[in-house]
Amino acid sequence: MEKKNKAFRKPIKVLRSFCQRSLEIMVGHLSLIAIYIKAVGTTWLKALAFAIVTRKKYSDLSSHPLLSTMPHECVPFLEVDIVNKKRTNQTAEVPLLATHIPYNSLPKSIITGGCKIVYIFRDPKDAFVSLWHFASKVTPEDATHTSLEEALELFCKGVSYYGPYWDHVLSFWKAGKEAPQRVLFLVYEEMRKDPLPSVKNLADFIGHPFSAEEESEGVLQKILDLCSFENLSNLDVNKKGKHRPESAVAIENSAYFRKGKIGDWRSHLTPEMAERLDQITREKFGGTDMLSYVSDANTHGN
Numbered sequence: 109m110e111k112k113n114k115a116f117r118k119p120i121k122v123l124r125s126f127c128q129r130s131l132e133i134m135v136g137h138l139s140l141i142a143i144y145i146k147a148v149g150t151t152w153l154k155a156l157a158f159a160i161v162t163r164k165k166y167s168d169l170s171s172h173p174l175l176s177t178m179p180h181e182c183v184p185f186l187e188v189d190i191v192n193k194k195r196t197n198q199t200a201e202v203p204l205l206a207t208h209i210p211y212n213s214l215p216k217s218i219i220t221g222g223c224k225i226v227y228i229f230r231d232p233k234d235a236f237v238s239l240w241h242f243a244s245k246v247t248p249e250d251a252t253h254t255s256l257e258e259a260l261e262l263f264c265k266g267v268s269y270y271g272p273y274w275d276h277v278l279s280f281w282k283a284g285k286e287a288p289q290r291v292l293f294l295v296y297e298e299m300r301k302d303p304l305p306s307v308k309n310l311a312d313f314i315g316h317p318f319s320a321e322e323e324s325e326g327v328l329q330k331i332l333d334l335c336s337f338e339n340l341s342n343l344d345v346n347k348k349g350k351h352r353p354e355s356a357v358a359i360e361n362s363a364y365f366r367k368g369k370i371g372d373w374r375s376h377l378t379p380e381m382a383e384r385l386d387q388i389t390r391e392k393f394g395g396t397d398m399l400s401y402v403s404d405a406n407t408h409g410n
């Protein structure tokens with residue numbers, strides 16, 4: 109028996125190293141869009157990255173896939189779509205994947221294999237409010253709905269699928285500071301105010317820079333318009349369609365497009381609730397440049 113095991117060991121070792129090598133070759137040309145669970149601008153970032161890398165193929169914007177396919181169908185999630193083997197050939201044509209996994213738990217090959225990582229961050233108050241609306245919308249009618257107060261309690265305690273929001277953000281922020289050539293850190297609020305510089309930066313970072321000719325022909329601006337909240341949220345596919353329609357947890361596409369507004373938390377959170385979130389933000393993000401993007405976090409408290 110022992111002899112037999114030994115005979116098998118060598119081919120298994122060769123196979124394992126072959127798989128590891130193939131994965132590394134694959135991740136070398138991949139860009140990974142990394143996000144917390146929800147509510148930070150993933151749908152927008154997926155649309156932009158997809159439109160950037162496929163712009164030569166879909167130069168005729170009148171028949172662009174984003175007009176008839178919701179962005180989450182264009183860029184699969186590693187731990188949902190790829191693990192379920194629904195889109196294994198996606199990476200050859202569109203070298204983009206998305207993930208919710210925190211930086212320190214990413215597969216080693218992603219960290220060491222030359223994969224570019226793009227992270228998007230949003231003010232925790234708006235992220236929380238957006239997340240709560242999304243969760244309320246996708247909770248079945250007959251299930252118990254979580255109140256805003258209960259949800260805040262859980263969010264502040266870090267009780268969520270991929271861990272506390274602040275720690276998730278910090279893991280990628282630190283990685284970006286250590287290796288800016290590998291991790292790009294985007295800010296939803298900055299992009300909402302003026303998307304052009306961030307989107308140009310995104311295209312450079314993922315290896316699909318806009319040429320001067322493309323810029324003068326307005327290609328970048330056309331992509332911004334195509335992926336804008338106003339355009340995407342008004343498309344039939346995003347008003348009436350469903351995401352993963354074949355699955356038991358099919359979600360209305362409209363749930364991914366609510367207001368897209370900076371500071372909408374002011375209409376939902378009491379000053380005490382906002383201060384509770386800001387206090388954690390100050391504790392966790394103190395000494396980082398992220399604090400400057402969080403409205404009021406610097407002005408409340410001490």
Ligand SMILES: Nc1ncnc2c1ncn2[C@@H]1O[C@H](COP(=O)(O)OS(=O)(=O)O)[C@@H](OP(=O)(O)O)[C@H]1O
Nearest residue numbers: 146147148149150151152238336337365366367368
């Ligand atoms: N194109 C575009 N531009 C700007 N903002 C957009 C866009 N698409 C979606 N949104 C807003 O992003 C919020 C949803 O975040 P996510 O896309 O990360 O959610 S999800 O993970 O896909 O569920 C959610 O924010 P709130 O409106 O504040 O809830 C969406 O409205």
